[in-house]
Each structure stands twice: as C-alpha cells, then as structure tokens.
Amino acid sequence: MFSHNRRKLLQASGVLLAAGAFPLSLRAQLAAPRVVVIGGGFAGATLAKYVRMWNPKIQVTLIEPNPTHVSCILSNLVMTGAMAMTDITIRYDNLRTKYGVTIVADRAIGIDPVNRKVSTQNGTVIPYDKLVLAPGIDFDAIPGLDPAVVPHAWQAGPQTLALKGLVQSVPAGGTFLMSIPKAPYRCPPGPYERACLVADTLLRNRRAGKVIVLDANTDVVAEPHTFHTAFQTTYASVIEYHPSTTVDSVDWANKTINTNWGPIRVDAANIIPGQRAGKVVASAGLLGRDPATRWASVNPLNYESTLVPNVHVIGDSQGTGQPKSGHMANSEAKVCADALIRYFAGEAPDPAPMTNSACYSPITAKTASWLTVVFGYDAATGLMKPVPNTLAEAPSPSSEHYKDMFGWAKNLFADSFS
Amino acid sequence: MMKSHRKYLAGAGALALLLAAAAADAAPPAGRLLAAQCAQCHGTNGQAVGGMEKLAGESESEIYGELIKMKANIKPNEIMHRQAAGYTDAQIRLMARYYATGGKTTATGTPTPSSNTGDSRRRKSHDD
Numbered sequence: 045m046f047s048h049n050r051r052k053l054l055q056a057s058g059v060l061l062a063a064g065a066f067p068l069s070l071r072a073q074l075a076a077p078r079v080v081v082i083g084g085g086f087a088g089a090t091l092a093k094y095v096r097m098w099n100p101k102i103q104v105t106l107i108e109p110n111p112t113h114v115s116c117i118l119s120n121l122v123m124t125g126a127m128a129m130t131d132i133t134i135r136y137d138n139l140r141t142k143y144g145v146t147i148v149a150d151r152a153i154g155i156d157p158v159n160r161k162v163s164t165q166n167g168t169v170i171p172y173d174k175l176v177l178a179p180g181i182d183f184d185a186i187p188g189l190d191p192a193v194v195p196h197a198w199q200a201g202p203q204t205l206a207l208k209g210l211v212q213s214v215p216a217g218g219t220f221l222m223s224i225p226k227a228p229y230r231c232p233p234g235p236y237e238r239a240c241l242v243a244d245t246l247l248r249n250r251r252a253g254k255v256i257v258l259d260a261n262t263d264v265v266a267e268p269h270t271f272h273t274a275f276q277t278t279y280a281s282v283i284e285y286h287p288s289t290t291v292d293s294v295d296w297a298n299k300t301i302n303t304n305w306g307p308i309r310v311d312a313a314n315i316i317p318g319q320r321a322g323k324v325v326a327s328a329g330l331l332g333r334d335p336a337t338r339w340a341s342v343n344p345l346n347y348e349s350t351l352v353p354n355v356h357v358i359g360d361s362q363g364t365g366q367p368k369s370g371h372m373a374n375s376e377a378k379v380c381a382d383a384l385i386r387y388f389a390g391e392a393p394d395p396a397p398m399t400n401s402a403c404y405s406p407i408t409a410k411t412a413s414w415l416t417v418v419f420g421y422d423a424a425t426g427l428m429k430p431v432p433n434t435l436a437e438a439p440s441p442s443s444e445h446y447k448d449m450f451g452w453a454k455n456l457f458a459d460s461f462s
Numbered sequence: 463m464m465k466s467h468r469k470y471l472a473g474a475g476a477l478a479l480l481l482a483a484a485a486a487d488a489a490p491p492a493g494r495l496l497a498a499q500c501a502q503c504h505g506t507n508g509q510a511v512g513g514m515e516k517l518a519g520e521s522e523s524e525i526y527g528e529l530i531k532m533k534a535n536i537k538p539n540e541i542m543h544r545q546a547a548g549y550t551d552a553q554i555r556l557m558a559r560y561y562a563t564g565g566k567t568t569a570t571g572t573p574t575p576s577s578n579t580g581d582s583r584r585r586k587s588h589d590d
Contacts, residue, residue, distance in 0.1 A: 375499060382490055397495065398548065398549065400499055402502065417544075418547070433536065435544075450513070456503070458505065458506065
C-alpha cells in the first residue's frame, strides 16, 4: 500500500516536474508569476489593473515613459475648446496605489524573447514570464511631411493643442484640409467626427471657407449614414468630401498638398498618415518577415503572438481585424488578463471570448452619434466575428447621445485607469 | 537514503500543494469575463460612475429580464439593444448572476451561499 502510494506520488511529482518545462516555467509555479506590460494606454492600463484585481498574486510591471495618459477619446472636443487638456489627461496613481501595479517610467527598447527579458532606455533589464505589448500605433512617413509643422493629432497631447491652434489660425474664408488614411487605422469614425467639428467651429466663428476632406478609402469607413448626412446637409456649405484620394507628398513651404488627383493649395492642413503597430512590435519580430505586414498576428483567445511565444499584443497593434479604439482595447485587455490568469493556473483560455465596441462621436457642438458592435469568437475560422444584428450606428445625432457620450467616456476612463 | 527520499516526497507534495493552491486561487468564477465586458460603460464590477446605470446589486431576474426583452425587440435608437443582441440567453444568465451575487459564483456558475465566508479574499478583490 505504502509503496503503491509512494510510486503514485513519485509519478505525480515527475509529471509536475515535466509540466514545469511546458507550458509553465518552474519559477512561475513556485514564485509569483511576473507579467510585464509595455504601454500605458487603454489596453495596457486595463490589462495591468484587471490582472491585479482578479489575482493579486501575480506581479504586474507597467513600462510607460509618459507620466500621464492623454486620451484620444474626446480630444476633438479639446480642439474645439469645449473641453480642456486636463479633462482628457489621466494619471497612473490608481494603478499603483489601488491595485499594486509597479510603474516603471521608462521606454522599453529591447525584447529578448528567449531569455524573457525587456531592456529599457535607462539600462534596466526586467524579466518576465508573460509579456504584453500595448504600444498603440506608429505612422507611415509621407515625403515632405513633418508632424511638428503639420499635425496629425492622432496621438493626443501636444499634437491636440497644435491642431487646436491650427483651426484657430484659419483665416476667414480660408481652406482647411484634412486627410484620412487607408483603413485599418485608429478610431474608424474619428476622422469624420473631426471634419464635422472643424466645420462646426469655423461656422460658429463665422470664418467658414472650405473644409476639404481627402479619404484614402473608397467611402466613409464608419457610420456612413451619419457622416454622409452631416457632410451633405449640416455642413454642405463647408465640407468637400473626396473619397479614393491619397496624400502623396507635402510641400509646406508652398502650403501645397500633393494628391493622386494633383496639388491642392491650402491655408491649414491636418494630415493623418497611414498606421501600423507600435515600433516595439516590429522590433520584437512579431510582424514576421513580410514588410507589408502592419499589425501583429495573435490568437484572439489569449492575444498571444502566433510567431513569438509568451509575448501577447493587445489594443491598436493587434491584428485580429477588430477595430482599433480605446473601448475595444479595454475589451481585449480583459480577455487577455483572464487568459493570463488561467495560464498561470495551468488552464486553457476561455474557449468562447466576447468583446464589444461602443463609442460616441460629437457631430455638432451639441449633438452626438454612436456606433456599436459585439464580437464573438468563431471556432471554425479562429477569428473574432461581429455577432449578427449588433453592428449599428445611431439613426440620427441627438443631444441625448451627446450627454451619454460623457457617461460612456467617464466610465471607460475609470474602468481602464482607476 | 530513506531520509532524502522522504524529503523528496515532501518536496513533491509541497509543490503539488502550491500548484493546487495557485490553481484554486485563480479559477475564474463563471461569468466574470463576460460580465467584465459591461464595465466599459457600467463601471468596474458594475459600480457605474457619472450618469450610467449601475449593475452591482441588481437582482439576477432584473438584469436577465431586461436584457432578454431588449434583444427580443431591438429599437434602432437604443445602443443597449444592439449590445444585448450580442449574447445568448445562457451568457446573459451568467452575467446577471455574476452581478447579482457580487461575483460570488463558482467555476460552474452556481452562486455560492451568502453565508459561505470561505471566499472572502475573492469577494474583497471585487469590492476594491
């Protein structure tokens, strides 16, 4: 009896030790598992918060060089003057004090996926059991374009204020040009919302000349009913919408934007370049060898890279086909957090994760629209797919939606950062 | 020899215990991940801030009933009706139960009796 039990125990310990090699390191089983997150936007912050909230035995380190996060969400209202920068600036204090996330104010510059270490600009080396990349977006270069002179304002902060100044600088009857890159890009309705708010601001200031909208896509990418209606009725006297139009180069000395249809002379320009995964995703080898690959291929059950084990990508940099937005980033981060917690417990990820998007866009100074969709995991294709009947835009903008927009944003900010 | 053997066995036992503890600790309650997908608009753990409806403390039948009604009759001007349409009745049941019990559901989805205090650590983390 004793020997039988002993053999069983020995067998069990052998299994345990063998299991130590894969999928968990022995270290991860014995000491507190270590999750390292790069990037403190909606994705990274939510991941850090939820892992700690759901399992405080897991150590979480967030590497983020900026002392605060400035939200792109609502930033067009800072451009119009309806809100202040402080309204969209979020501190990391709660992540540290409420949830015990270790914040490293530094920039991650190198990843060693073999030895599972991240190195930072200041020379710190941070080991991990699981690494989560949430670096947001990086931009394509456009010949002659210097974002310090012609802002994109597609990352909030100084760029937001530069755009605000730009809108204020448009002379009466002048021409403001903005360009929309090929999808996928961050925040599908965002550029159209901005076009509306620039037109609204110029109209209200009685300076309205023209707002030229160049869209690299063949049609409005998100909320087509809402934005076609706004462009053709509310702002018909101001907005000129040109689909299938790309910006090839910029000659700012002559205030000229060169497009595939020819040059356009303007007074002010807001060029939003084409987008790709944040730099650290490429440098970690998560985009593979094809230079045309823009986003990290990941398994949507746990957001682990399909190329490099134990490195996960959430938020705008992931390439699952889900839209790139703060709300979606929060949603993906929870699926990833749950999968990491299960992983450290030796369990498989939830086999049927759900994510969702909901967002509000101001259309005028007093009205907003909304866009929503729910995604479910499709086991047959291994993709997240929109659930039928869930993709919809508001039938028309309203003041009620405008009010709801602030409730949505307030909860989203709090759920992600505090 | 015998002594070191026993040590080894003790070590293996301790390791097994550690693993079991870690696993038990981490097993997510049913519906937790699903319910967390409401939090973007309705607050972490259903504790809404600023004008949105809170879900924490609502009864299971109320949350379930409302969502089932919404998805059965989608009104175009209601964003929540589209959200409700994204989930099966069973998923809605799990979410409703999760919020109604403050996260005190077991891994299989059965609410634990409120008198059960063995789970106070997990309860606390949800109240944070």
